[in-house]
Amino acid sequence: xxxxxxYRGSIHQWQKDLMLAWYEQLDQAADTGxxxxxxxxxxxxxxxxxxxxxxxxxxxxxxxxQLAIRHQSLDPILAAEDLGYATDNCAYVKADVGCIVKGxxxxxxxxxxxxxxxxxxxxxxxYLKWFEHLAKLQQAPLYVIDVPFMRANEPSRSDLEYVIKxxxxxxxxxxxxxxxxxxxxRFRQAVACSSRTEELWSRIKHLARRSxxxxxxxxxxxxxxxxxxxxxxxxxxxxxxxxxxAELQAKADAHKGVYEQEHFRLVMEGPPxxxxxxxxxxxxxxWQACAVASTYSTVGGLWExxxxxxxxxPFESVAMHMIAQNVTNRNFLQRxxxxxxxxxxxxxxxxxxxxxxxxxxFSAGQGDMRDYFTxxxxxxxxxxxSDLEDPRYFAExxxxxxxxxxxEALEHSKTATPVREET
Amino acid sequence: MRIAAGVDVGSTQTKAxxxxxxxxxxxxxxxxxxxxxxxxxxxxxxxxxxxxxAGIHSGDVGFVVGTGYGRYKIAFGNTxxxxxxxHAKGASFLCPGxxxxxxxxxxxxxxISVGANGEVLDFxxxxxxAAGTGRFLANSAEVMSISLDEVGPLSLKAKHPVKIATxxxxxxxxxxxxxxxxxxxxxxxxxxxxxxxxxxxxxxxxRLNIEPEIAMTGGVAxxxxxxxxxxEVLGRKMLVSPDAQFIGAVGAALFALEKLDxxxxxxxxxxxxxxxxxx
Numbered sequence: 001x002x003x004x005x006x007y008r009g010s011i012h013q014w015q016k017d018l019m020l021a022w023y024e025q026l027d028q029a030a031d032t033g034x035x036x037x038x039x040x041x042x043x044x045x046x047x048x049x050x051x052x053x054x055x056x057x058x059x060x061x062x063x064x065x066q067l068a069i070r071h072q073s074l075d076p077i078l079a080a081e082d083l084g085y086a087t088d089n090c091a092y093v094k095a096d097v098g099c100i101v102k103g104x105x106x107x108x109x110x111x112x113x114x115x116x117x118x119x120x121x122x123x124x125x126x127y128l129k130w131f132e133h134l135a136k137l138q139q140a141p142l143y144v145i146d147v148p149f150m151r152a153n154e155p156s157r158s159d160l161e162y163v164i165k166x167x168x169x170x171x172x173x174x175x176x177x178x179x180x181x182x183x184x185x186r187f188r189q190a191v192a193c194s195s196r197t198e199e200l201w202s203r204i205k206h207l208a209r210r211s212x213x214x215x216x217x218x219x220x221x222x223x224x225x226x227x228x229x230x231x232x233x234x235x236x237x238x239x240x241x242x243x244x245x246a247e248l249q250a251k252a253d254a255h256k257g258v259y260e261q262e263h264f265r266l267v268m269e270g271p272p273x274x275x276x277x278x279x280x281x282x283x284x285x286x287w288q289a290c291a292v293a294s295t296y297s298t299v300g301g302l303w304e305x306x307x308x309x310x311x312x313x314p315f316e317s318v319a320m321h322m323i324a325q326n327v328t329n330r331n332f333l334q335r336x337x338x339x340x341x342x343x344x345x346x347x348x349x350x351x352x353x354x355x356x357x358x359x360x361x362f363s364a365g366q367g368d369m370r371d372y373f374t375x376x377x378x379x380x381x382x383x384x385x386s387d388l389e390d391p392r393y394f395a396e397x398x399x400x401x402x403x404x405x406x407x408e409a410l411e412h413s414k415t416a417t418p419v420r421e422e423t
Numbered sequence: 424m425r426i427a428a429g430v431d432v433g434s435t436q437t438k439a440x441x442x443x444x445x446x447x448x449x450x451x452x453x454x455x456x457x458x459x460x461x462x463x464x465x466x467x468x469x470x471x472x473x474x475x476x477a478g479i480h481s482g483d484v485g486f487v488v489g490t491g492y493g494r495y496k497i498a499f500g501n502t503x504x505x506x507x508x509x510h511a512k513g514a515s516f517l518c519p520g521x522x523x524x525x526x527x528x529x530x531x532x533x534x535i536s537v538g539a540n541g542e543v544l545d546f547x548x549x550x551x552x553a554a555g556t557g558r559f560l561a562n563s564a565e566v567m568s569i570s571l572d573e574v575g576p577l578s579l580k581a582k583h584p585v586k587i588a589t590x591x592x593x594x595x596x597x598x599x600x601x602x603x604x605x606x607x608x609x610x611x612x613x614x615x616x617x618x619x620x621x622x623x624x625x626x627x628x629x630r631l632n633i634e635p636e637i638a639m640t641g642g643v644a645x646x647x648x649x650x651x652x653x654x655e656v657l658g659r660k661m662l663v664s665p666d667a668q669f670i671g672a673v674g675a676a677l678f679a680l681e682k683l684d685x686x687x688x689x690x691x692x693x694x695x696x697x698x699x700x701x702x
Contacts, residue, residue: 367630374545375632385550397492402548405507409543412508 009251011244012223018240019226023107025056030110036178039114039134042300043328044122044147046318048233048309049167051190052182053174057230058114060134064095066106068274068389076104077390091358091389093130100137115177118170119144123328124361143173147322150330155323163319190233191318192311197232198303200241205304207248208292209346211265212257214248217346218268218291219281220258229300263288264410267342269335270354270363271296275391283400287407291352293342295335298327302338332365336372343379349410350380357387380413382406425683426451426479427486429675430466431506432458432493435529435557436642439469440672441477441484444680448516452477453669462493470499486682488675504678506671507535507546513674514638515541518662522634525624525653525661526670527643529557534628541674547630554590555623557643563616566596567609574613578648581614590623613648621652638662640670 029037036055040046047057067073076098077091083101085094098104105111117140119131128144135142145166148159171182204224208217215221224244231237266284268291273280284291298304307325310317323329327338342348351373355363366383373379384402387393424445431438437458441451454472458465466489474481481499489497490509497503506526514521515537524535532555536544549555564574578584585602589595595616602612637657643649644667654660666673 371630380545383547398548398550401492401505401507405505405543405546408505408508409546412542413538413544 009247011240011247014240014243015223015227018231018236020107022056022230023109026058026111027107027109029056030112033112036115036174036180037112038174039117039131039140040120041122041124041127041131042229043124044120044322044326045229045300046118046120046145046167046170046322047229048187048190048194048314048318049170051233052171052184052187053178053180054183054186055115055174055178058111059229060096060130061092062226062229063099063106063111064092064389065274067095067099067104068391069277070106071275071391072104072106073275073389074391076102088358088360090126090130091387093126093133095389096130097133097137100134113138114140116140116174117142120147120322121145122147122322122326123149123330126359126361141173141177143170145170145322147329150324150334153334155320159323160316160319163322164315167315167318188311188314191309191314193235193238194233194309195311197228197237197241198301198308200238200245201228202303202306204241204245204248205293205297207245207252210252211347212255212259212262213265213290213292214251214256214258216258216291217297218266218272218294219277219284221291221294221297222272225297225300258290259285259288261288262290264350264407265290265292265346265348267292267339267346267348267351268294268296268354269339269351269366269369270356271299271359271388272354273386273394274388276386276394276396279396280399283403287403289407292346292348295327295338298338301326302330305338305341328362332369336369339369339373340377343373343377350382350406352406353381353383355383355385357385357393358390359388380406380410425485425680426477426483427488427676427679427683428470428473428484429509429672429677429679430470430487430489430491430494430497430500431509431669431671431675432462432466432489432491432497433506433528433642433671434458434492434531436668437462437465437469437491437493438669438672439466439473440669440676441473441479442673442676442680444683448677448680450666450673450676451479453666453672455668458493462496463498466493466497467499486679488679488682490671490675501679501682504675507533507548508543509671509674509678510640511535511537511543511674512541512677513670513672514640514662514664516677517664517666517670517673518636518638520636521638521662523628523631523637525628525637525639526641527555527557527620527624527639527649528641529561532556532624532627532641534624534631534633536631536634545631547627549627552590553592555620555627556592557641559592559595559620560616560643560646560649562592563595563599563613566599567603567612569609569613575617575646575648575650577610578613578617579651580610581608583611584614584618585611587615587619590619595619617646617648617652618656620649621656624653625656633657635659636662638664638667638670640664640667642668644668 039058077094079098080094370383373381428441439454487500489500489503490506494503514524533548535546639661
């Protein structure tokens with residue numbers, strides 16, 4: 001019997017309301033030019049800086065995934081391919097470009113021409129081209145923050161200073177573009193809000209160490225990630241995550257899990273196939289398999305191991321977050337270590353790696369990752385392929401077959417006995 | 424005596440096996456039909472033929488496990504399991520000592536690491552590409568107007584196997600046509616085709632720890648040329664059961680036997696729409 005479970009607490013509606021309010025602000029900005037808006041990438045976003053101008057972030061990735069989850073991503077992808085984008089280009093890029101060309105938005109409302117396209121280049125080098133194309137298509141100014149990749153476990157002092165200097169240049173650029181002076185106190189307050197939100201979010205993620213976990217740290221975490229990226233630096237964000245923690249804490253204290261019986265605990269690597277989000281989730285729900293940790297939920301920031309923004313050192317902590325505290329900009333050995341800690345400290349039974357066909361940067365190396373976890377650490381690992389945005393890459397029967405076989409193997413390894421042939 | 428059955432609905436052929444347990448497990452009968460367009464009907468036909476062959480009534484069968492891509496279409500099955508789990512179980516039974524299974528079927532190929540009790544330790548499969556599968560062989564045979572049964576023995580007569588550069592099941596046809604135009608013999612072309620598939624399969628299997636004994640399962644195991652080519656690239660002999668094509672169904676039948684002793688609710692059984700009752 002297939003068990004379909006999705007967290008539907010009161011924060012679910014609250015999250016929807018927050019995201020709709022965000023889109024309404026963007027709609028208003030499209031009509032009136034106010035508030036100022038800044039396009040950014042999710043990974044290592046510096047939304048705190050925007051608060052110093054009362055500016056609102058625009059996330060092309062969020063628009064793209066919203067379309068995919070509503071089964072509307074293929075048309076804009078095809079429109080981008082008509083323009084000459086190759087089939088194996090990042091499908092987020094194609095969906096976003098196609099939307100601009102065809103005038104499609106996730107809500108049907110309007111999206112503004114950004115005041116600034118801020119390419120906070122973190123890990124993903126596709127973003128450089130993506131945002132260059134956006135600047136041209138939208139005729140908006142472009143500024144690139146070049147964030148050095150994590151070549152070691154800690155960033156060097158010069159790496160930090162390099163990014164801080166670029167953040168200060170961004171401030172000057174935004175002062176020119178908005179005609180407003182940067183409000184440093186408001187920026188510090190925003191950093192303080194972020195610090196508080198991050199603490200709450202971190203506590204929520206640590207609740208998944210309980211057995212049963214009160215929420216799915218992959219499928220349910222995605223619901224919480226929208227407010228995290230848009231509202232983290234605002235009091236509304238703090239208020240929302242306080243409520244979320246209280247709700248999930250109560251669930252954990254009552255020993256209520258995602259499933260009546262939590263049969264498997266998983267760590268998930270890679271983003272989900274958004275065009276088949278529900279179908280994909282059901283494949284795990286059937287086995288009462290709960291994700292207790294995920295790397296995807298740390299794309300915007302890695303907070304469960306202790307990092308917080310610091311209102312006493314606002315620029316430096318924003319720079320540190322951009323360089324060192326989001327999974328996209330961290331090196332592969334750090335990603336291995338992050339997953340290893342999840343498996344051990346969150347007490348997981350196995351690892352699921354979802355390879356994203358059109359994201360070579362994030363997915364390249366996942367074959368080696370599979371080898372590392374299966375052969376060196378002996379962690380049962382399933383490797384599956386599809387895409388996060390392009391529905392053409394999702395083969396339902398094949399994916400289901402692999403997932404079923406993986407769980408059968410996990411079950412069977414506990415119960416298998418030899419069969420004797422009749423002589 | 425307890426009797427159970429496994430039905431493996433593959434992309435090209437459907438296999439059924441009936442087993443009994445009377446202090447030791449014995450395969451009573453096996454049946455094979457083309458899957459065709461009506462998957463449900465193919466499963467019924469294979470099962471009925473198998474019962475007839477075993478000299479039993481379908482009602483004598485205590486439990487039926489369906490496997491293969493069409494497993495959810497087996498209306499009379501009590502539950503379903505993936506062919507990956509069933510191949511590991513079946514190979515371990517028919518080829519004792521198996522630690523690695525190489526399964527080559529009509530549209531997918533897979534490598535499975537198997538534990539001492541026939542349990543799956545790890546597995547890899549081809550993904551969205553039919554390279555290294557039976558379909559690659561079938562297309563090659565078709566373009567050369569040679570029957571599928573002949574390609575294996577012919578490939579063994581190759582003196583100078585050609586190099587097949589493509590791994591694409593579609594584009595291999597143009598490679599073959601090009602070699603035919605150059606006057607290469609069918610034997611040498613087929614030798615190259617078999618080696619190309621074997622190398623592709625080996626690169627897939629290398630993602631696992633390939634440990635002996637290695638058993639080959641699936642319909643392509645009947646192809647002597649393919650067995651030879653795989654043994655060449657592996658550098659060792661494989662275990663190939665005369666029932667290699669039925670191994671998925673055998674594994675399913677063995678699980679069905681186990682279910683006769685266990686509560687249906689417990690353990691591994693997670694059929695999406697399992698149907699209980701008779702046939």
